[in-house]
Each structure stands twice: as C-alpha cells, then as structure tokens.
Amino acid sequence: MTAASWALLTSTFVASFVECVEALTIVLAMGITRGWRAAIAGTLTALAGLVVFAIAAGYALTTWLPTSALQLVVGTLLLIFGLQWLRKAILRTAGLKALHDEEAEYAEQTESARSARSDTVMGLDAFGYIVSLKAVFLEGVEVIFIVLTFGLNADNVALASVGGGAAAIVVLALGLVVHRPLSAVPENTLKYVVGLLLTTFGTFWSLEGLGIFTSAGDSLHWWGGDWALLALLLFWAAMSQALIWGLRERLDRRSARTEEVAV
Amino acid sequence: MRALEVSWHFLVDLVVGDDPKVAVAVVLALVVAGVLLLLGAGPTVVTGVGALAIIVAFTVSLLLDVRKSAG
Numbered sequence: 001m002t003a004a005s006w007a008l009l010t011s012t013f014v015a016s017f018v019e020c021v022e023a024l025t026i027v028l029a030m031g032i033t034r035g036w037r038a039a040i041a042g043t044l045t046a047l048a049g050l051v052v053f054a055i056a057a058g059y060a061l062t063t064w065l066p067t068s069a070l071q072l073v074v075g076t077l078l079l080i081f082g083l084q085w086l087r088k089a090i091l092r093t094a095g096l097k098a099l100h101d102e103e104a105e106y107a108e109q110t111e112s113a114r115s116a117r118s119d120t121v122m123g124l125d126a127f128g129y130i131v132s133l134k135a136v137f138l139e140g141v142e143v144i145f146i147v148l149t150f151g152l153n154a155d156n157v158a159l160a161s162v163g164g165g166a167a168a169i170v171v172l173a174l175g176l177v178v179h180r181p182l183s184a185v186p187e188n189t190l191k192y193v194v195g196l197l198l199t200t201f202g203t204f205w206s207l208e209g210l211g212i213f214t215s216a217g218d219s220l221h222w223w224g225g226d227w228a229l230l231a232l233l234l235f236w237a238a239m240s241q242a243l244i245w246g247l248r249e250r251l252d253r254r255s256a257r258t259e260e261v262a263v
Numbered sequence: 264m265r266a267l268e269v270s271w272h273f274l275v276d277l278v279v280g281d282d283p284k285v286a287v288a289v290v291l292a293l294v295v296a297g298v299l300l301l302l303g304a305g306p307t308v309v310t311g312v313g314a315l316a317i318i319v320a321f322t323v324s325l326l327l328d329v330r331k332s333a334g
Contacts, residue, residue, distance in 0.1 A: 076289060080278060083285045083321050087328070096329060138276060206289075207313040210297055211306075220306040232314065239318055247329060 008154045012163030015146045015194045018085075019139040020171035026135035028175060029109035034128030041124055042132030050140040058148055058157070068219040072209025074149040075202050081142060082198025089192035090240055094247035143168070146198070153205070196240070200233040284327060288320035 001009075031039035061070055091097040109131070119126040143164050151160030204222065211220040222228035279286045296313030304312075 076293065077278065079289050079317070080280070080286050083289065084280045084282060087282065087285060087321075087325055090325065091328070203314055203317055206293060207296055207310045210293070210300055210309060210313070213297060213300055220300075220310055222310045223307045228310070235314075235318075239322075243322065243325060250329070 004154065005156065005159055008150055008156060008159055009163045011197055012147050012150050012160045013167045014190060015198065016143045016164040016167035017171060018190050018194055019143045019146075020168050023136045023139035024171050024175045025106050026109050027132045029106050030128040030132045033110050033114050034125045037123075038125040038128030039132045042129040042134075043136045045129075046133045046136035046140060049137055050144065053141060054144045054148075057144060061148060061152065066212065066217060068209050068212040068217060070152065070209070071205040071219055072212055074145065074152075075205030075207070075209050077145055077202075078149055078198045079202025079206050081145075082195050082200075082202050085191045085195030086199055086236075086240055087195075089188055089195055090243050090247070092188045093192070094244045095251055096247060149205075150201070153201075192240075196233060196236055199236050200229060203232050203236075204229055282324075282328070284324035285321065288324045289317065292316035292320045 027039050027043055030042070061074075065073070088097065147160045147164040148157065151157030154160065208219040208222065211218050214220075224231065292313060293316075295316045296309050299312055300309045
C-alpha cells in the first residue's frame with residue numbers, strides 16, 4: 001500500500017471513529033435507561049436507512065454532478081463540519097468548555113430518557129427507539145459524507161469505506177466491552193486533529209469548486225497545486241494554536257482580576 | 264407535512280449543528296471569493312483571498328462566542 005492509501009485509510013478511520021463514539025454514547029444511554037430492545041431496533045433501522053442513503057448519495061454524486069460542483073458542495077460541508085470540531089477543540093483546550101463532553105452528553109441523555117413518558121409501539125419503547133435511530137442516522141450520514149468525499153477525491157471509495165467501516169466495528173466492540181461512554185478516548189485531541197484535516201480539505205475543495213461559476217465550469221487550481229494542502233494544514237494548525245494561546249491569556253487575565261476583586 | 268418538518272430539522276442539525284455562526288461564516292467567505300471570481304480575479308487570487316476570508320470569518324465567529332460566554 002502507498003503512503004497516499006495509508007493517509008486515506010487513517011483519515012477516514014479517525015474521522016469516522018469520532019462520529020461513531022458520539023452515536024454510541026446516545027445509544028448506550030437509551031439502552032440502559034429505556035431498554036436494549038428499543039435501542040438496538042432503532043440502531044438497526046438507522047443502519048438499514050444508511051445503506052440506502054449511501055448507495056443513493058454515492059450514485060448521485062458520481063453520476064450527475066460535475067467535479068467542480070461536487071468539490072463545492074462536499075467541500076463546503078466538510079469545511080462546516082471541520083470548523084465546528086475545531087471550534088469545540090479550541091474552546092476546550094483553552095479551558096472555556098468542559099473537556100469530557102461524552103460524559104456530560106451521556107448524563108444529559110440518561111436524565112432526559114428517565115423523565116420521558118413511556119409509550120410503546122409494537123412492543124418497543126418509542127422514545128428509546130426514535131432517539132437511537134436519530135443519533136445513529138445523523139452521525140452515520142456524516143460518516144458517509146466523509147467516506148464518499150475523501151474516497152471520490154482519492155479515486156478509491158473502497159479503501160475509504162474500509163476506514164469508515166473499521167471505525168464503526170472498533171467502536172461497537174468497545175461499546176460491547178465497556179457498556180458505558182467512551183470517555184477514556186482522548187476525544188478532544190482526536191477532534192482537533194480531525195477538525196484540522198476536514199478544515200484543510202474543505203478549504204481546498206470548496207474554493208476549487210467555485211470554478212463551477214466560470215464559463216468553462218472547470219475546477220480552479222491552487223498556486224502550488226496539491227502542495228497547497230500542506231500549506232493550508234500548517235496555516236490552520238498555527239492559527240488554531242494562536243487562538244488557543246490568546247483565549248488562555250484572556251481567561252488568565254480574567255481570573256487574576258476576579259482574585260484581585262475578591263482580595 | 265410532518266415528514267417535511269422532520270427532514271428539515273434533520274438537515275439543519277446535520278449542516279448547521281449547534282453553532283449557526285460557523286455555517287454563516289463559511290458561506291460569507293465563499294460568497295466573497297465567488298464575487299471576486301465573477302469580477303475577473305484569477306484562480307490564485309480567488310483561492311488565496313478565499314482562504315483568508317474563511318480564516319477571518321471563523322476567527323470572528325469564535326471571538327463572538329467567547330464574548331457572549333463572558334458577558
């Protein structure tokens with residue numbers, strides 16, 4: 001396998017892993033509070049829906065959309081996903097947001113599941129079924145976008161699918177073993193790295209895709225070609241570190257002022 | 264009607280997430296780059312200024328978040 005293939009496999013695995021952990025957290029909360037039958041049924045229904053969605057989205061993207069339009073649409077989506085992750089990672093690292101969101105999410109979901117009404121449909125708890133289905137489907141669609149985008153651009157959807165599928169299997173196995181949220185996973189570091197990757201590729205492809213608005217409709221080309229990706233990655237990494245440093249300084253100054261007032 | 268409403272909420276959840284400012288920042292930056300392209304700027308200028316616009320828009324949205332949480 002080439003270095004590019006390993007990079008594709010690793011990128012799709014790590015990005016999909018984080019999404020799968022989020023889905024598993026909610027399914028576990030539903031399983032423990034509302035019963036495993038509803039949580040598993042919701043998960044299986046979502047997985048069936050995801051298979052249909054992946055086939056339809058993959059066919060539509062590769063058949064109907066010109067390359068530049070594909071880059072603009074999926075690049076923009078990747079950019080939004082990536083910047084949202086980067087935003088959370090920056091705020092957490094700077095100390096402005098709680099580090100272990102999965103534990104907080106688990107506690108919040110568990111509490112709302114306990115207080116929800118108990119309606120049953122076809123012998124299944126409706127609340128547990130719907131919440132599990134929604135969580136798995138929503139996170140699953142994000143995984144499909146990541147796998148299709150990276151796969152189509154690297155011209156190797158099969159390998160990207162292996163990365164995404166492997167992440168789902170590993171998270172599922174971990175969930176079966178630990179039976180509680182995967183708070184031990186260094187979620188913030190993973191999200192920061194994946195956020196940087198998605199943001200870099202999203203910036204690159206979305207701006208290339210603007211070429212759809214030229215008379216020829218061809219993708220725009222970056223100065224330096226694919227090397228621009230490396231420059232973008234380094235630039236986003238430096239920019240995010242500068243933001244973390246600046247926000248920490250601000251937080252320290254605020255704490256110092258509060259202490260002075262208290263004294 | 265109910266299915267449409269559910270699909271709309273799902274789409275908003277997927278694309279916008281928990282912070283609409285990020286999605287707005289990205290769209291604004293791409294509009295700036297798109298306008299430059301339509302005004303006749305070359306690919307190097309469009310991609311360079313576009314990347315800068317994305318970075319600035321994201322930084323502003325993050326600082327707005329911090330100011331809101333501090334206030």
